[in-house]
Amino acid sequence: MFELTLLGTAGSAPTKARALPSVYLSYEGDSFLFDCGEGTQMQLLKFGLSPHKIRAIFLSHIHGDHVIGIAGLVRTLALNNRTEELKIFIPKGYEKAITSLIKFDKAMINYPIKILPIKKGTMFKGKDYEISSFKLNHTVPTYGFVFKEKDKLKFDMKKCKKLGIKGEMFKHLELKNHIIINNKKILLKTVSFKKPGRKVVYSSDTRPCAETLKNSKSANILIHESSYTSRYSELAKSRKHSTVSEAATIAKKANVKQLILVHFSARYKDDYELIKEAKAVFANTVIGKDGYKVTL
Template structure:
């Protein structure tokens, strides 16, 4: 089983603080990194937490608000300075590629690699050998997408494989073909393996609590949710189209998720005990994100 590591690079809402950078999440697995959001200072946060920016395979932006995208302007220049040659793909909600390209090209740089911007709305947007990423619609003051990263299902050989007489190269052969003739008998892959379901990570920010997140997060190993405010400031959460810690917890509970991380914390909360308390009363396995927090799945 591969290790999937989630690094919280920035956990502050709207403006940075001494302790919290603007939004950014790096998901590392199998030697590559998928970056979700790229607030100002994200590249430096990656350096701080020992993440290699050259391993970034793709960037998934939730929406065009500055606190989620401005860091990309610097990051793409650093990659060019150090001679990246592989294409970089950036995903952004439909209607915003032009604005993003303006940010990336404002001083007419010559990049040594191709930058591809793809607009997304719903459904599968990315896939490689190990994982896929789906976009879903959130509810915020501009068009915003959440992302569901799903590890692909795998098959693991059971005792029956040996009993059936499989050996050596036959293991990879049956995985490739789905069946194999062994000692004159046809064996189906399903007879000698068990299905291992993939792990799921959901990132939902910035947003009001919505059913789409519950659907995407059903049984998820981890939901990372907007929790800009707490209940005593719920009027602000509604007005500015964000969520409270309690609202995020209700989403995780409804989805039967395994773990919840609250992020995008308003600068008004110097301490976050109240944020944690109100969420844990609803959903126990919950933490308030901190910059540099690493979650291994």
């Protein structure tokens, strides 16, 4: 199972309809949080998602709207007798600030919590996937994240059948990169192809940037902040955020399959203006809503 749920889609301050930023990603039994705004644990409950499966939390930057939810979540996990280690990633230099959110009241937290600095490149490896980071352009050090499934080797069954490849021969081919049938050498690459793994990219608070474009190339999903519409482009520039059309342009250039916009300013009471601006640039855009779920 590969599933994505938006837990909070507001930027800076919550509204009645939108909680603060957090994305829950679930892949074959492992779960991850990208950002953990205030109220994230309530959103998990509301949308029927288990906090116990969370193996790591990736905090894009230290701004309160993206991290304050950590304080409550780690305590609830302790009350529920978590034993498994929890990894929390934060840009280098802010480890102490996160530690203080966890320890300020000397709460009894009996499971191990590891607070780690974000490194550019691969940070977390699973059996069939890896999570990496890339640098964004915001008012404080900020990172985006890529969840990438491994590419898979697939056999061209038509070709294999024609050449008489069957049973154990497939294993042999994979191990040795070739096989000999009737004195004829058959190379693995001539009877197989690489099926690219699926990719989800989370780009938190940022000006539109080349790193996002590069890392989002052909992604299945790009989740990108878009605090404002173009009417407020000067505000977006001064506060180092993106407008809807700037985010949509990144999605278009990166040729992603779907763009999900999040982190909206509280001034947008309905989606009309947002969707109109987004679709003018990139048709396959969704205006993120709390609880919005995608199965990949």
